[in-house]
Amino acid sequence: MMVPLLQESVTTGVELQQYVILSSILFSIGVYGVLARRNAVLILMSVELMLNAVSINMVAFAVYTAPTLFVGIIFAIFIITIAAAEVGLALGIVLRVFRNRGTANVDEIDSLKW
Amino acid sequence: MTEVFFYIFAATVIAGGLGVVLLRNIVYSALTLIASLMGVAGIYILLSVEFLALVQVLIYGGAVMVLILFALMLTRTRELKDNLDGDQKPLAAVAALALLGSFIAAITQTTWPRDVNQITTVPFNDIGNALFERWAVPFEIASGVLLVALVGAIIIAMQEEGER
Numbered sequence: 228m229m230v231p232l233l234q235e236s237v238t239t240g241v242e243l244q245q246y247v248i249l250s251s252i253l254f255s256i257g258v259y260g261v262l263a264r265r266n267a268v269l270i271l272m273s274v275e276l277m278l279n280a281v282s283i284n285m286v287a288f289a290v291y292t293a294p295t296l297f298v299g300i301i302f303a304i305f306i307i308t309i310a311a312a313e314v315g316l317a318l319g320i321v322l323r324v325f326r327n328r329g330t331a332n333v334d335e336i337d338s339l340k341w
Numbered sequence: 342m343t344e345v346f347f348y349i350f351a352a353t354v355i356a357g358g359l360g361v362v363l364l365r366n367i368v369y370s371a372l373t374l375i376a377s378l379m380g381v382a383g384i385y386i387l388l389s390v391e392f393l394a395l396v397q398v399l400i401y402g403g404a405v406m407v408l409i410l411f412a413l414m415l416t417r418t419r420e421l422k423d424n425l426d427g428d429q430k431p432l433a434a435v436a437a438l439a440l441l442g443s444f445i446a447a448i449t450q451t452t453w454p455r456d457v458n459q460i461t462t463v464p465f466n467d468i469g470n471a472l473f474e475r476w477a478v479p480f481e482i483a484s485g486v487l488l489v490a491l492v493g494a495i496i497i498a499m500q501e502e503g504e505r
Contacts, residue, residue: 236459240344241387244448249351249384251444253358253377255437260362262433263426268412269367272374275405276358279381282393290388290460297463301476303393304468307400308483312490314405318412319494331416334427 246287254280267321267331271314278310347387353380367413367425375406389462 253276260273282303289299325331357377364370378401385394427433472480 236461237389239387239460240342241347243453245347245351246384246388247448248445249354251441251448252355255441255444256355256358256362258440259433259437260358262436263362263430265427266367266425268409268416269361269370269425272361272370272409275374275401276361276377279378279401283381283384286385286388286390286393290390290463297467297471300390300393300463300468301471303390304396304472305479305483307393307396308487311400311405312487314408315494316490316497318408319498321412322415322498325416 243287243291246283246291250280250284250287253277253283265332265334267324267333268318270333271317271321275310275314278306282306343387346383350380350383350387353377354384365425368410371406371409371413374409375402378402378406389460392465392468 257273257275257277257280260276261270264270264273285299285302285306287299289297289302293299321331324336328336330336354377357373357375357380360373361370361377364373378397382394382397382402385391385397
């Protein structure tokens with residue numbers, strides 16, 4: 228017979244705010260990276276940081292405030308899935324651009340600029 | 342005790358993130374990104390979501406980082422002293438700091454509705470049941486998206502006839 232695992236509440240020394248603040252710091256770092264860097268692969272890495280920040284936020288809120296639904300955890304799983312798809316596709320595009328233009332710097336790829 | 346581990350993991354995450362956006366060598370940036378992502382896995386363990394921690398280590402630490410390192414290897418330019426930051430760097434710093442400031446202000450001024458010291462552990466079984474019952478359709482759609490994206494990536498990156 229399988230014993231059903233029960234959800235249990237645990238008191239921790241860390242509050243929800245601390246996770247949210249950590250997540251917002253990480254997100255801001257990612258924003259800085261996306262805006263300041265000019266190499267396409269580095270921009271992608273900064274986007275990964277931002278996605279992770281959002282995941283932390285979602286999971287923290289799910290665990291602390293919505294224990295029976297935990298939609299945030301499901302969301303985090305989907306974020307990771309879509310991030311994997313996004314990285315594969317975006318790196319394919321970066322590779323193709325590099326082969327055609329000889330650079331992976333986004334400010335040198337300006338053929339659509341008028 | 343939890344608090345100590347939280348600060349260790351948070352420091353790892355933030356230091357790794359800063360390394361990604363500040364270091365002058367692109368390969369070092371990729372390596373600090375690994376540290377940052379592993380720190381996030383630790384944060385998931387503290388939040389008692391072991392499943393996500395495993396997924397994080399396997400997918401980010403394994404698959405995504407290998408992809409990124411391969412892309413770095415294949416897009417290396419001849420000149421080693423390539424400037425990695427654009428001219429808009431100070432503006433980017435201002436924008437990011439403004440965003441961070443507004444986040445912190447919003448967080449500190451919010452009154453949190455529930456007792457924010459209690460976490461509820463979510464067992465593996467519940468996540469599996471939710472994923473395959475309530476969220477079965479989005480789950481299947483996500484697998485379709487992955488398939489399409491990976492086939493598309495192969496087609497985009499494929500060597501064309503007569504190229505180079």
